Amino acid sequence: SDREHGIRSMVTWLGRERALRVSAGLHAFAFACLAAAAGAILAAAPPPLPAWGWPCVGAALAGAGTLLFLEQRWAGNVDLAFFKVNLFVGFAALAAVVLARAAAGF
Helix, strand or coil: CCCCCCCCCHHHHHCHHHHHHHHHHHHHHHHHHHHHHHHHHHHCCCCCCCCCHHHHHHHHHHHHHHHHHHHHHCCCCHHHHHHHHHHHHHHHHHHHHHHHHHHHCC
């Protein structure tokens, strides 16, 4: 455990349940920031926006959101949730931004 190894993690000072609630809140905030950034990029695009812009960015955002949700659900398996799923969350976030920039012509 973290305490046995002298690690001062959020789990040791908040407890598992509260730490997971904080983690869920931070994930929700991160998703909101990603969606706002992608939306701002698309909104700043000169017209006409390609027809594929919003649907593709929306799909990437849906993927990122789904993965963040699954990461929270699978938090008991730290190796799976935070080391494997997080890798794909990063790629989904990158895809959302790259697709938004491509659709906006930036």
